[in-house]
């Protein structure tokens with residue numbers, strides 16, 4: 163730390179991303195990326211013209227990609243906001259809708275960035291424990307007088323709330339903004355975007371990083387009322403009007419237009435998830451019921467950190483958190499069928515020793 167850092171930031175604990183080893187010799191099951199390359203249509207979307215146009219700034223209104231997204235979800239283009247990854251949108255939302263009086267609440271065990279943004283933007287927060295089964299108890303959020311942010315499915319548990327629960331929360335908090343982070347919704351959950359027809363206190367955030375094979379392109383989007391989207395734009399245009407680069411706009415549009423490939427990849431991942439979950443259960447693991455592209459699992463005979471280290475020695479990366487009460491668990495991203503077969507064999511060997 164230099165002696166120049168503002169006192170405001172001295173205590174902040176930044177987000178720790180999963181490892182991104184650059185030598186690529188690992189089976190990488192640690193950051194919930196899609197194991198499949200983007201569709202061939204996406205690969206072909208970048209031509210010489212697109213590259214030559216890089217001399218120009220990108221469209222600050224992101225018109226084309228916004229229009230593709232709005233058509234896909236059947237909403238008005240003025241209800242869509244595109245960000246440089248959904249993390250950027252979360253950051254804008256923490257800034258736009260909170261202050262020392264307008265607090266936010268979220269589950270005690272959830273996506274780590276909510277806590278980080280809450281500290282960075284000095285938003286008071288309340289963390290609500292999960293049940294013993296690692297579920298979100300929606301009663302805790304009914305009429306709670308704070309803005310709410312929920313990852314649905316939740317991370318790192320993978321457990322998904324039904325639409326009816328989200329609706330209860332929206333209905334009971336008409337004066338609060340309810341932000342639903344649907345980073346993993348395409349792996350078996352039901353998006354709450356249709357609830358926007360009935361509720362104007364909803365902000366839905368999604369990403370191209372997981373289900374649309376484009377983590378490296380950094381594209382996220384939000385769908386909400388026109389007014390909420392205007393507020394996000396107010397922050398964006400006060401910070402970085404060209405927040406999404408030209409190439410990513412082209413890639414994102416092509417990815418969203420290739421519905422067949424999207425279905426094929428997500429179905430494959432769901433299928434593999436169900437298979438590996440069953441396999442791990444036969445080995446004695448407890449596997450939480452996941453609707454995401456990862457599973458969260460623990461075994462009574464091995465500590466989470468030991469299992470993590472042993473997998474790593476064998477060239478397999480997963481994610482482990484030292485925090486109680488999830489320290490016994492590891493989070494395993496669903497890779498290709500072949501990767502998961504190797505993972506399963508290695509796990510069996512580890513348990514046999």
Ligand SMILES: *Cc1c(COP(=O)(O)O)cnc(C)c1O
Nearest residue numbers: 247248249273313345369371382
């Ligand atoms: C991966 C993830 C994000 C971030 O996605 P980007 O669009 O890559 O920034 C946001 N929320 C949750 C819950 C995630 O798991």
